[in-house]
Amino acid sequence: MSDGERIALPIVLVGPMGAGKSRVGQRLATSVDAPFIDTDLRIAERYGPIDEIFAREGEEYFRIVEREVVAEALREEAVISLGGGAVLHPDTLADLAGLAVVWLRVSREAVRPRLAGGNRPLIAEGGLDRWSAILAERRPLYEAVADLSIDTSRRSVARIVDAITERFGGTR
Numbered sequence: 001m002s003d004g005e006r007i008a009l010p011i012v013l014v015g016p017m018g019a020g021k022s023r024v025g026q027r028l029a030t031s032v033d034a035p036f037i038d039t040d041l042r043i044a045e046r047y048g049p050i051d052e053i054f055a056r057e058g059e060e061y062f063r064i065v066e067r068e069v070v071a072e073a074l075r076e077e078a079v080i081s082l083g084g085g086a087v088l089h090p091d092t093l094a095d096l097a098g099l100a101v102v103w104l105r106v107s108r109e110a111v112r113p114r115l116a117g118g119n120r121p122l123i124a125e126g127g128l129d130r131w132s133a134i135l136a137e138r139r140p141l142y143e144a145v146a147d148l149s150i151d152t153s154r155r156s157v158a159r160i161v162d163a164i165t166e167r168f169g170g171t172r
């Protein structure tokens with residue numbers, strides 16, 4: 001698609017923790033002048049900090065509120081960054097089948113510094129080994145829903161945004 005054509009909206013970013021979904025989504029939305037939704041931010045606005053939800057209510061409860069927020073977001077014409085585990089919900093998988101979905105990939109080596117200092121309860125214990133194990137479980141899901149996959153390991157955010165707009169169109 002060339003510049004001047006409208007970008008397909010919604011466009012949805014999936015992939016593992018630290019792949020850059022939140023950062024790239026924000027930059028892409030600014031670049032194509034579209035609204036931006038980070039579902040984790042919406043969850044936190046409504047239910048409080050994500051690590052506190054995990055600590056207080058557990059992962060199962062988090063997935064329920066995540067689904068509610070994701071379902072709502074996917075009905076909007078926006079750039080949408082999901083949390084890494086949103087694809088675990090079968091209804092979300094079904095919704096994604098009809099949408100423009102980008103899978104941001106990242107190597108274990110490249111993700112290490114990106115996860116440092118982050119507040120991600122699922123890898124608070126187990127660190128990078130846990131991250132790899134979680135990715136192995138979810139990779140088939142990302143693969144199944146993605147229309148485009150981009151290895152972000154050695155790419156700048158700007159180049160990733162370029163690759164997405166090249167595929168899906170640049171301006172609204």
Ligand SMILES: Nc1ncnc2c1ncn2[C@@H]1O[C@H](COP(=O)(O)OP(=O)(O)O)[C@@H](O)[C@H]1O
Nearest residue numbers: 016017018019020021022023114152155156157
């Ligand atoms: N392409 C990239 N190159 C280097 N650092 C990146 C890149 N994309 C994101 N980051 C950094 O990695 C960290 C995790 O990014 P984030 O967008 O929160 O990932 P996600 O939402 O997929 O978990 C942040 O500090 C972000 O600035």
Ligand SMILES: O=C(O)C1=C[C@@H](OP(=O)(O)O)[C@@H](O)[C@H](O)C1
Nearest residue numbers: 016017018040083084085120121
């Ligand atoms: O992979 C996951 O299950 C999670 C990823 C996080 O989002 P990011 O992928 O944006 O880090 C956040 O939704 C939560 O901590 C659970």
Ligand SMILES: [Mg+2]
Nearest residue numbers: 021022040083
């Ligand atoms: Mg994120």
